Amino acid sequence: MTSDTYLLGTEPLELERLRLQHELWLPEARRAWRRADLAPGERVLDLGAGPGFVALELAREVGPAGRVLGLELSASYVEAARALGRGLSQLEVRCLDLSNDPLPVEPFDLVWCRWVLMFLPEVEPLLDRLAASLSPGARLVIHEYIHWSSFGLHPHGEAVGRFGAAAMASFQRAGGDTDVNRRLPSLLTARGFRVDELLPLTMVGRLGDGVARWLERFVTIYGRELIRCGQWSEDDGRRAEAEMATARQDPGSFWVGPTLMETRATRWAT
Numbered sequence: 349m350t351s352d353t354y355l356l357g358t359e360p361l362e363l364e365r366l367r368l369q370h371e372l373w374l375p376e377a378r379r380a381w382r383r384a385d386l387a388p389g390e391r392v393l394d395l396g397a398g399p400g401f402v403a404l405e406l407a408r409e410v411g412p413a414g415r416v417l418g419l420e421l422s423a424s425y426v427e428a429a430r431a432l433g434r435g436l437s438q439l440e441v442r443c444l445d446l447s448n449d450p451l452p453v454e455p456f457d458l459v460w461c462r463w464v465l466m467f468l469p470e471v472e473p474l475l476d477r478l479a480a481s482l483s484p485g486a487r488l489v490i491h492e493y494i495h496w497s498s499f500g501l502h503p504h505g506e507a508v509g510r511f512g513a514a515a516m517a518s519f520q521r522a523g524g525d526t527d528v529n530r531r532l533p534s535l536l537t538a539r540g541f542r543v544d545e546l547l548p549l550t551m552v553g554r555l556g557d558g559v560a561r562w563l564e565r566f567v568t569i570y571g572r573e574l575i576r577c578g579q580w581s582e583d584d585g586r587r588a589e590a591e592m593a594t595a596r597q598d599p600g601s602f603w604v605g606p607t608l609m610e611t612r613a614t615r616w617a618t
């Protein structure tokens with residue numbers, strides 16, 4: 349993996365996987381922004397912006413009078429995000445390590461974060477920095493997992509299930525916490541945020557639909573990486589591919605995605 353430190357890598361296949369994942373989850377993200385009253389002219393911070401798919405949508409939401417600042421660890425994703433946002437003066441993307449670097453000193457009305465905190469070995473220092481930099485009234489909208497192990501293919505996805513367990517173990521081994529959102533509400537409350545709403549978000553797919561393709565692609569792409577690192581077997585990889593091919597034709601088979609939670613909170617105290 350020629351990763352610039354993002355566990356899942358930044359190669360074209362992973363970028364395309366992120367695009368598919370983003371397209372699938374965009375309606376849910378938009379519903380979250382409505383619930384958080386995101387409005388034109390607002391200033392948004394996008395934590396762990398990846399290749400910029402969401403930052404671009406956020407920039408359209410806030411319009412030219414607003415501002416979106418995306419922060420991202422991977423230099424190649426920063427470059428991709430900048431190319432995507434070319435021509436939109438309200439969008440800026442910077443290379444920054446959320447684990448160690450100070451946050452930009454400027455006011456934000458809303459902070460958006462999806463599938464990022466799960467990769468950080470420690471979230472507390474970032475939450476401390478966020479609490480210190482946000483003014484009362486600033487909103488936080490987070491989409492992170494609470495039950496990653498709900499991932500699976502049913503009723504005949506035994507090898508896919510073993511892939512899921514290997515993937516989870518690899519995230520933990522790299523210092524992340526797949527179910528980080530189980531801890532966020534209490535960590536935020538302790539730092540002067542009011543938790544406004546907690547919403548479970550999950551997806552079910554079948555017969556090669558968008559959800560099925562998203563989860564299949566994850567098994568195929570990350571499976572190769574796990575095999576390369578000796579954390580999953582070639583034999584099981586072939587079994588998983590066969591299970592997925594069968595499920596594509598079987599109206600009784602279905603996929604369940606890892607369960608996310610939307611955590612919406614407001615900074616209320618200094």
Ligand SMILES: C[S@@+](CC[C@H](N)C(=O)[O-])C[C@H]1O[C@@H](n2cnc3c(N)ncnc32)[C@H](O)[C@@H]1O
Nearest residue numbers: 354396397398420421422445446447462463464
């Ligand atoms: C699964 S992707 C999600 C990207 C984007 N948030 C989205 O919803 O499409 C995770 C992203 O988090 C970024 N990331 C991981 N650790 C980071 C860190 N310490 N600082 C900044 N970004 C980080 C990765 O480089 C990657 O782009």
